[in-house]
Amino acid sequence: MIDRTGRPKVGGPVRVRRGEVPANFTGDDVQ
16 A cells, blocks of 8 residues: 555554554554
């Protein structure tokens, strides 16, 4: 899957940079 930055999700903590806990690693962080 592709996340919002345009890079493919490899299953890493992507949302951690926003100061959130990477709770869902499902591939869709569109909140």
